[in-house]
Amino acid sequence: MIQIQNISRLSCQLAITTGVAFFTLALSGCNSNKGPKNLADQEAHEEISYAALRVNTSQPVRELNLPGELESFYETDLFPRVSSYISKMHVDIGDQVSKGQVLAELEAPELIANLTAAYSKVKAAEAVFGASKAAFRRAMKTRQTPGAISEMDVDAARTKVISDSLTVVAEEAHYQSVKQLADYLKIVAPFAGMVTDRRLSPGAFVGPGGQNALPILKIRQLDRLRLRLAVPEAYLGDIKVGTDVSFSVSTFRSESFTGKIARVSNSVRPDTRSEMIEIDISNPKRRLKPGMFVSAKLPVTAVEGSIYVPQSAVVSNLERTFVIKVEQGRARWVDVQKGDATAGQVQIFGNIAQGDTILRAANEDIAMDEPIKIDLSAMNP
Structure with missing residues (x-):
């Protein structure tokens, strides 16, 4: 009987010892796995490189794409x-x-x-x-x-x-x-044109004025159209009466049409910071129709010495607007001001000069003075 109790006590001690050993091995295994994993993450982080570009000043002649809608001249x-x-x-x-x-x-x-x-x-x-x-x-x-x-x-x-x-x-x-x-x-008919709408028929009672008054007929001039465009304030210096403007419509995608700037409103709208211009369009074959959506190309010239960078290179928050400049392998936040923007490019003003290197896609996660690697193959020539 005493021998059986000794054997039971020995088995219990053996089980406890084995459990402690397994727990210790498991704990040491977890700690050993955490070290290499963090080290791998750190190495991966250090290997990240950011696409960059060199800043250039230029005076490009380009086209400003503006949406519009065709209207009858009368x-x-x-x-x-x-x-x-x-x-x-x-x-x-x-x-x-x-x-x-x-x-x-x-x-x-x-x-x-x-x-x-x-x-x-x-x-x-x-x-x-x-x-x-x-x-x-x-x-x-x-x-x-x-x-x-x-x-x-x-x-x-x-x-x-x-x-x-x-x-x-x-x-x-x-x-x-x-x-x-x-x-x-x-x-x-007050002018030559085409009847585009008829609301009433013989026998209908009609009268002047009133909110419920319906027009008997609608007439539009189709052989001469006008196109109204809202030009941003930054490009008003390029607007001149007589300038040719090309445009296209979705109905005739393979064709391009032209017109001349005929009138300028000479007034900037405070809500949109734009000026309205009108373009006269000759339409003798009446292929173009009033109400067609238009994509117009207005030739404009950038200011001499302007610096244009991708819009993704500029970060704006509630406190500041900046680009990330790379100097001696470290990130520097440089405050800038935005100018006009077109075709994915934005004009900037600030302590940025020709030849400086900035990140093509900046973000606030890159801290000031943080060591940073750039991808030289992604830089523009």
Whole structure:
């Protein structure tokens, strides 16, 4: 019995000793693995190289790509000037019209009645004026005989003539105003163009003004278009009237069209810091349509001695804007100011000179004075 207890005690001690040994080996194994792993990470970190470039000053002539939209040189919605009904429609969508052509006719019986009444009043006033004028002539002739007519009667006849003549003028003016309103019953084309929209049909009641008023027709000039572009403030010095501007549209991708700068607004918009310009485009074959999206190329010239770097080389945060300059194998943060940007390049101003080496893709994770390696093969010539 005692022998069995000794054997059990010995087995228990052996198990405890074996467990401690395994725990010690496992702990030492973990510690031994952590050292080589950290060392490998450190070596990998030290082997990282960053793409860099040498700064060059240049005065490149390049093109500024600007989006835009084609517009008709002239376009207008035709509204009725008087309350009336549409009687006839002489044109429809897609019809080419000439200036002064009658497009639609309206009906307004009350207006025609007013016109007739106004004309009758003019004729009545003219008749009264004719009678008073004849009476005045007789009075002046009778005056030649001494004592045949008093001066009071002559003055009264003169006053009657003047009053009746003014009545004729007033009635004529009223008639012309009514006649002008009656002329609005014919809708005519204000310029040569094409009907691009028709909202109403014969029998519809139309009237002037009001939020619910609909235009009868829309006319656009298609043989001459205009393109409006918003030019950034940095390039306003390159804008000159008469400069050729090329552009393309998605409908004709293989073709390029040209126009000339015709008008400059001479006012910079404070919200966009840009100036609006207009380009006249001749479109005799009417291939281009108003509303087409345009990608225009405006020739511009950089300022002499300007330094342009990739936009990825400039870091901006709440405190500063900088590039990372490499000097004697260490990173230096150099504060800069941004200028104009185009085609992935940005103009910078600061303590950066031609020949300096900067990182092509800078970031805030690279600390100041941190040792850094650069990839010489990635530097520009």
